[in-house]
Amino acid sequence: xxxxxxxNQQSPEGEKSCLNSELWHACxxxxxxxxxxxxxxVYFPQGHxxxxxxxxxxxxxxxxxxxQSLPAQLVCQLHNVTMHADxxxxxxxxxxxxxxxxxxxxxxxxxxxxxMGVASKQPTNxxxxxxxxxxTSTHGGFSVPRRAAExxxxxxxxxxxxxxxxxxxxxxxxxxxKFRHIFRGQPKRHLLTTGWSVFVSAKRLVAGDSVxxxxxxxxxxxxxxxxxxxxxxxxPSSVLSSDxxxxxxxxxxxxxAATNSRFTIFYNPRAxxxxxxxxxxKYIKAVHHTRVSVGxxxxxxxxxxxxxxxxYMGTITGISDSDPVRWPNSxxxxxxxxxxxxxxxxxxxxxxxxxIEPLTTFPMYPSPFPLRLKRPWPSGxxxxxxxxxxxxxxx
Amino acid sequence: xxxxxxxNQQSPEGEKSCLNSELWHACxxxxxxxxxxxxxxVYFPQGHxxxxxxxxxxxxxxxxxxxQSLPAQLVCQLHNVTMHADxxxxxxxxxxxxxxxxxxxxxxxxxxxxxMGVASKQPTNxxxxxxxxxxTSTHGGFSVPRRAAExxxxxxxxxxxxxxxxxxxxxxxxxxxKFRHIFRGQPKRHLLTTGWSVFVSAKRLVAGDSVxxxxxxxxxxxxxxxxxxxxxxxxPSSVLSSDxxxxxxxxxxxxxAATNSRFTIFYNPRAxxxxxxxxxxKYIKAVHHTRVSVGxxxxxxxxxxxxxxxxYMGTITGISDSDPVRWPNSxxxxxxxxxxxxxxxxxxxxxxxxxIEPLTTFPMYPSPFPLRLKRPWPSGxxxxxxxxxxxxxxx
DNA sequence: GTGTCGGCCGTCTGCCGACAA
DNA sequence: TTGTCGGCAGACGGCCGACAC
Numbered sequence: 001x002x003x004x005x006x007x008n009q010q011s012p013e014g015e016k017s018c019l020n021s022e023l024w025h026a027c028x029x030x031x032x033x034x035x036x037x038x039x040x041x042v043y044f045p046q047g048h049x050x051x052x053x054x055x056x057x058x059x060x061x062x063x064x065x066x067x068q069s070l071p072a073q074l075v076c077q078l079h080n081v082t083m084h085a086d087x088x089x090x091x092x093x094x095x096x097x098x099x100x101x102x103x104x105x106x107x108x109x110x111x112x113x114x115x116m117g118v119a120s121k122q123p124t125n126x127x128x129x130x131x132x133x134x135x136t137s138t139h140g141g142f143s144v145p146r147r148a149a150e151x152x153x154x155x156x157x158x159x160x161x162x163x164x165x166x167x168x169x170x171x172x173x174x175x176x177x178k179f180r181h182i183f184r185g186q187p188k189r190h191l192l193t194t195g196w197s198v199f200v201s202a203k204r205l206v207a208g209d210s211v212x213x214x215x216x217x218x219x220x221x222x223x224x225x226x227x228x229x230x231x232x233x234x235x236p237s238s239v240l241s242s243d244x245x246x247x248x249x250x251x252x253x254x255x256x257a258a259t260n261s262r263f264t265i266f267y268n269p270r271a272x273x274x275x276x277x278x279x280x281x282k283y284i285k286a287v288h289h290t291r292v293s294v295g296x297x298x299x300x301x302x303x304x305x306x307x308x309x310x311x312y313m314g315t316i317t318g319i320s321d322s323d324p325v326r327w328p329n330s331x332x333x334x335x336x337x338x339x340x341x342x343x344x345x346x347x348x349x350x351x352x353x354x355x356i357e358p359l360t361t362f363p364m365y366p367s368p369f370p371l372r373l374k375r376p377w378p379s380g381x382x383x384x385x386x387x388x389x390x391x392x393x394x395x
Numbered sequence: 396x397x398x399x400x401x402x403n404q405q406s407p408e409g410e411k412s413c414l415n416s417e418l419w420h421a422c423x424x425x426x427x428x429x430x431x432x433x434x435x436x437v438y439f440p441q442g443h444x445x446x447x448x449x450x451x452x453x454x455x456x457x458x459x460x461x462x463q464s465l466p467a468q469l470v471c472q473l474h475n476v477t478m479h480a481d482x483x484x485x486x487x488x489x490x491x492x493x494x495x496x497x498x499x500x501x502x503x504x505x506x507x508x509x510x511m512g513v514a515s516k517q518p519t520n521x522x523x524x525x526x527x528x529x530x531t532s533t534h535g536g537f538s539v540p541r542r543a544a545e546x547x548x549x550x551x552x553x554x555x556x557x558x559x560x561x562x563x564x565x566x567x568x569x570x571x572x573k574f575r576h577i578f579r580g581q582p583k584r585h586l587l588t589t590g591w592s593v594f595v596s597a598k599r600l601v602a603g604d605s606v607x608x609x610x611x612x613x614x615x616x617x618x619x620x621x622x623x624x625x626x627x628x629x630x631p632s633s634v635l636s637s638d639x640x641x642x643x644x645x646x647x648x649x650x651x652a653a654t655n656s657r658f659t660i661f662y663n664p665r666a667x668x669x670x671x672x673x674x675x676x677k678y679i680k681a682v683h684h685t686r687v688s689v690g691x692x693x694x695x696x697x698x699x700x701x702x703x704x705x706x707y708m709g710t711i712t713g714i715s716d717s718d719p720v721r722w723p724n725s726x727x728x729x730x731x732x733x734x735x736x737x738x739x740x741x742x743x744x745x746x747x748x749x750x751i752e753p754l755t756t757f758p759m760y761p762s763p764f765p766l767r768l769k770r771p772w773p774s775g776x777x778x779x780x781x782x783x784x785x786x787x788x789x790x
Numbered sequence: 791g792t793g794t795c796g797g798c799c800g801t802c803t804g805c806c807g808a809c810a811a
Numbered sequence: 812t813t814g815t816c817g818g819c820a821g822a823c824g825g826c827c828g829a830c831a832c
Binding site: 250 | 446450451460481486490632634638640642650663
Binding site for chain 3: 533534535536577579580581586588589591592
């Protein structure tokens with residue numbers, strides 16, 4: 001597996017766009033958004049650690065030493081953010097360069113305009129189909145859903161019999177793929193024939209994986225893939241032990257925090273259980289300007305199989321440290337929740353405040369003890385320098 | 396890419412053998428040896444760092460902080476060593492669990508019998524062939540060199556016309572591969588036909604890669620592969636930045652050294668420029684009981700393309716720290732050398748003392764200033780506790 | 791509307807000896 | 812001794828509409 005070359009094919013403004021941004025976001029999913037370049041963010045080593053644990057398929061060792069000097073959250077400036085795709089698997093990921101703010105900078109932050117992060121702009125003219133056994137078999141081509149073909153593909157010339165055209169689509173690596181698009185059969189349907197099997201075998205697609213076609217404003221056809229969540233699809237790599245990787249991310253963050261220097265992380269939206277680089281304004285709003293209490297009802301967004309979103313409902317069952325030993329007083333996954341729909345096991349039993357929308361109207365189990373935080377935020381102007389000592393888990 | 400399951404198919408004594416030891420060593424090459432389980436070794440973070448740099452295809456950042464508490468070499472006990480092969484690429488690697496010795500243990504070490512490490516026992520009944528274009532094309536099978544077939548494969552029944560048999564070989568993952576072995580053509584030759592192309596495509600072999608057949612004492616046929624050194628065959632992985640990986644290996648070693656606890660490393664013999672876990676006795680002999688001086692002639696073993704060894708000759712041109720800033724007073728690559736054969740670029744300009752055989756007879760350029768070490772070893776009993784402070788690069 | 795299948799044709803896989811390096 | 816090729820037969824890839832859910 002190699003890293004992608006950084007194809008700067010569009011967005012010459014250079015803003016965090018290294019390869020096609022629409023396609024990257026479409027592959028990443030509707031819930032993924034990247035903080036703006038230059039903005040202030042909160043970085044959570046815990047969340048980063050979770051991603052590494054998933055990627056290496058190994059939980060963090062209980063023997064792991066603590067980094068006493070590393071707070072549970074670091075307020076940083078985002079100096080660089082680039083989108084990438086693994087050259088072997090097309091898995092999307094982002095590289096971010098973060099610089100922890102010093103005390104003075106954290107004080108000044110509160111006077112800057114809030115930046116909640118740009119919402120992930122999902123393209124409008126696109127479709128995503130989960131591949132069937134017939135789609136991936138060598139016996140035939142790809143059956144295009146009718147509405148999808150009419151919305152996303154250029155219109156066919158129906159004076160021909162049968163109507164057909166050649167489609168050229170580009171993937172995340174800017175590679176070109178050619179397909180014969182034909183409208184035939186009884187009943188009539190849209191099919192991709194010649195060229196399709198080459199694509200399937202090159203990308204090693206199997207039934208259950210999804211493909212994604214985008215027709216963008218420049219009249220280009222873009223093509224992405226999203227692999228099914230196969231168990232054990234992970235890649236631990238024999239480069240470094242998972243323990244050393246966990247230590248490495250902590251050491252990198254601790255060193256950067258101690259010296260106010262930059263460090264680099266990878267964010268893997270499809271692998272990571274939760275985003276761990278959060279826009280500062282979003283964090284502040286959720287942690288300091290939102291009332292939550294045990295018994296309160298909330299909603300949370302999840303991605304569906306068809307790449308759209310739906311809300312699941314739940315009830316807050318507790319508010320406590322998710323890892324009291326290693327990360328005391330961290331807001332990471334500080335909210336214990338129960339989900340209404342009992343298809344349990346899929347959804348995390350713990351979430352962070354900025355992931356949920358509390359429903360202040362009609363609480364199902366009104367708590368007699370509404371509480372905001374164990375350490376309520378001082379009224380008046382927020383002090384982020386103070387936060388680092390008072391509220392951010394510095395031991 | 397996934398890690399291999401640990402197939403304990405033989406050597407029930409369980410000594411560092413997790414999958415077939417003969418096959419692993421054959422794939423690793425004739426120069427690779429693993430220290431014995433329980434023995435004392437010297438671990439070099441610098442060498443480990445080199446391996447990570449090669450694997451991530453990224454040199455260590457000059458900004459990298461120093462670990463003041465981490466010596467340039469750690470005397471450890473080897474608690475566990477298991478052989479593995481990458482499930483995707485069949486690349487061989489070893490996992491070792493090391494425990495740094497405390498001062499008391501280091502003192503006691505000198506009274507234990509020396510363990511120079513077992514030499515890599517290359518199997519006797521084996522052959523290794525680099526694949527030709529014809530071998531890997533879909534047009535035909537595999538042409539077996541005559542001597543190889545006669546030495547390694549079971550004898551054919553020449554009463555049949557043509558003589559043929561089915562061969563069953565097992566790879567590092569204990570997967571079974573069946574081949575039709577036939578002796579035919581004009582002139583007569585040994586060929587593998589049916590089954591060969593399945594193997595080639597499953598392992599994604601291309602011309603230039605090598606295959607390796609072993610006929611062991613249990614009359615089993617073993618089958619390994621060794622890929623050509625394709626440039627950029629490396630896999631940086633988007634899990635962790637290379638900077639964090641470098642920090643991680645240093646942090647893991649530093650923490651283990653500080654607490655005398657165990658840590659785990661991966662050794663990748665085909666990727667790593669040099670072994671970085673050396674039997675203690677080999678280290679002591681090379682560093683403290685060998686005279687080297689500028690101008691001295693030496694030999695060093697290298698692997699040939701055909702999986703055998705040859706010696707290259709050279710002259711010592713200097714003795715100095717390879718990284719005076721980060722690792723002062725380290726013996727890692729402390730010897731600057733020039734090579735007789737000017738096919739330069741292939742061989743390292745710096746080697747470590749334990750990699751070379753100094754030729755004490757007939758030095759080509761006798762130096763008027765023979766020197767042993769910048770800090771000569773005190774005569775009498777070696778003190779490894781003292782070494783840690785005096786000679787092992789503690790800043 | 792679309793997933794899977796039988797039918798059918800064409801290409802490519804893969805086994806053979808010829809031939810030359 | 813062995814790498815590559817032309818020849819050839821059979822397997823599979825891949826395009827088609829039928830049909831059912």
